[in-house]
Amino acid sequence: MKILIAASEAFPFCKTGGLGDVVGALSQMFSRLGDHEVALFLPKYRNIERGAFSLRAISGNFLIPVADKLETVSMSHVQWGKVSVYFIENSKFFDRPGMYRTQYGDYKDNDERFMFFSRAVLEGAKFIGFKPDIIHCHDWQTALVPAYLKTLYQIDSFFVKTASVFTINNIAYQGMFAKKAFLKAGFDWNDFTPDKFEYYGGINFMKAGIIFSDMITTVSPTYSKEIQSYGEFGKGLEGVLKHRSKKLSGILNGIDDEIWDPVSDMFIKRGYDAKTFAKGKAYCKRDLLKECAIEENKELLLAGVVSRLDNQKGLDILCKVMPHLTDKMQFVILGAGDEKISNALKKLAKIYPKRVFFKSGFDEALAHKIYAASDIFIMPSRFEPCGLSQMIAMLYGSLPVATKTGGLKDTVFYTGEPKDSNGFLIDAANEKSLRSALGKAVSFFKRKLLWNTMIKNAMNGDYSWDKSAEEYLKIFKSIQKDS
Ligand code: ADP
Numbered sequence: 001m002k003i004l005i006a007a008s009e010a011f012p013f014c015k016t017g018g019l020g021d022v023v024g025a026l027s028q029m030f031s032r033l034g035d036h037e038v039a040l041f042l043p044k045y046r047n048i049e050r051g052a053f054s055l056r057a058i059s060g061n062f063l064i065p066v067a068d069k070l071e072t073v074s075m076s077h078v079q080w081g082k083v084s085v086y087f088i089e090n091s092k093f094f095d096r097p098g099m100y101r102t103q104y105g106d107y108k109d110n111d112e113r114f115m116f117f118s119r120a121v122l123e124g125a126k127f128i129g130f131k132p133d134i135i136h137c138h139d140w141q142t143a144l145v146p147a148y149l150k151t152l153y154q155i156d157s158f159f160v161k162t163a164s165v166f167t168i169n170n171i172a173y174q175g176m177f178a179k180k181a182f183l184k185a186g187f188d189w190n191d192f193t194p195d196k197f198e199y200y201g202g203i204n205f206m207k208a209g210i211i212f213s214d215m216i217t218t219v220s221p222t223y224s225k226e227i228q229s230y231g232e233f234g235k236g237l238e239g240v241l242k243h244r245s246k247k248l249s250g251i252l253n254g255i256d257d258e259i260w261d262p263v264s265d266m267f268i269k270r271g272y273d274a275k276t277f278a279k280g281k282a283y284c285k286r287d288l289l290k291e292c293a294i295e296e297n298k299e300l301l302l303a304g305v306v307s308r309l310d311n312q313k314g315l316d317i318l319c320k321v322m323p324h325l326t327d328k329m330q331f332v333i334l335g336a337g338d339e340k341i342s343n344a345l346k347k348l349a350k351i352y353p354k355r356v357f358f359k360s361g362f363d364e365a366l367a368h369k370i371y372a373a374s375d376i377f378i379m380p381s382r383f384e385p386c387g388l389s390q391m392i393a394m395l396y397g398s399l400p401v402a403t404k405t406g407g408l409k410d411t412v413f414y415t416g417e418p419k420d421s422n423g424f425l426i427d428a429a430n431e432k433s434l435r436s437a438l439g440k441a442v443s444f445f446k447r448k449l450l451w452n453t454m455i456k457n458a459m460n461g462d463y464s465w466d467k468s469a470e471e472y473l474k475i476f477k478s479i480q481k482d483s
Pocket of ligand 1: 016017018335361388389
């Protein structure tokens with residue numbers, strides 16, 4: 001199969017969160033499983049990590065209409081293992097300090113930037129002569145690709161064999177814009193109807209992706225149900241999803257074992273596996289506590305957090321609970337985002353300097369150290385499509401304390417019996433439930449044998465991409481067109 005992946009981020013080139021990890025890992029998996037040709041299309045942001053890669057410019061360029069202007073596209077290419085990565089270049093749209101936003105908010109022309117990118121993906125495929133069997137799109141930024149395929153490009157013979165899959169990594173970000181964005185994208189006015197593009201008088205890119213793609217996936221089985229059944233989860237799209245529910249499935253994400261492996265991780269002081277974790281983790285813990293300059297005390301449970309600071313993640317709830325637990329626990333928290341949450345965490349670190357460490361910002365090295373050193377990993381998320389952090393934590397023997405929602409519910413198990421558990425579940429994202437779950441963790445921590453059983457369960461889990469990537473390929477095959 002020829003698989004084209006269109007996304008707004010992919011690790012190791014550009015990443016703001018889990019989406020980048022997912023797209024990067026899936027591209028590699030598809031290219032390794034069977035005889036597939038994989039082309040990954042990304043915007044060429046100013047801060048693309050070139051690292052060891054040298055991008056080769058492709059000669060020539062082409063034009064994409066956006067609103068009443070023609071925008072020029074040039075492309076560059078880099079070979080990344082068996083994946084061909086193509087960058088869509090346009091300095092007006094992508095040569096900026098951020099990928100989606102400044103510190104004050106989203107770029108005002110994000111509608112134009114990503115309708116441009118979506119259409120440039122299709123024209124770019126023609127430009128390089130890559131005739132895809134499947135186009136796999138992710139989130140609102142590329143949700144117009146299936147819509148273009150089924151409207152403006154329906155009569156284009158180049159795409160006569162092309163089917164599309166749209167993956168919802170997080171339904172909280174939908175790409176909603178005023179009506180004029182619809183016209184800027186070049187669609188036919190007759191399609192501005194509630195069963196197609198129209199959404200409360202404007203356009204919703206994600207809705208278009210759901211309606212026009214041949215298959216829809218999301219990143220965990222539980223989330224695929226949640227987003228159809230509850231308004232607070234579906235964020236207004238539950239009706240559209242219900243309507244297309246036969247085409248929707250949930251496939252759990254995996255984690256990249258080349259990046260995340262406690263045995264060979266270069267960022268941590270000492271590697272360990274499911275047999276040697278006691279010594280290894282103790283070593284890593286001492287190292288991290290020293291680095292963070294907080295008290296070394298074996299009796300205290302060390303809780304780690306590595307997270308975006310966003311309402312979704314429920315860290316405001318954790319901030320309220322922390323003062324009640326500083327006699328039993330220590331906290332090492334790394335996070336970037338919301339200023340209010342960041343300030344609350346800074347304040348706590350100041351009040352409890354021996355017990356609380358907070359670093360604001362994105363720090364790959366520190367993230368690895370936190371996963372390795374911590375005893376528990378806290379995720380009081382209000383919703384969580386899949387969540388990668390809890391799986392990374394488990395692989396590193398840090399037991400997640402996570403809300404019973406979305407992918408957390410599909411990966412963290414707590415039965416009350418340590419032999420069948422790999423973490424602790426928070427019944428609902430509120431203070432009472434979080435305190436109760438943390439209380440359980442504190443009492444189990446004292447019973448070393450049981451605790452170690454849970455760590456072994458967590459570390460021995462299968463968090464690889466193998467099974468999930470196969471499931472995607474199965475879906476791709478099921479919609480592959482023959483002619
Ligand atoms: P989301 O995609 O909602 O942000 P996930 O749990 O799916 O959450 O993925 C988060 C990923 O980003 C993990 O790999 C996590 O380690 C990483 N991450 C989040 N915040 C930071 C940070 N401040 N510094 C380093 N890595 C981070």
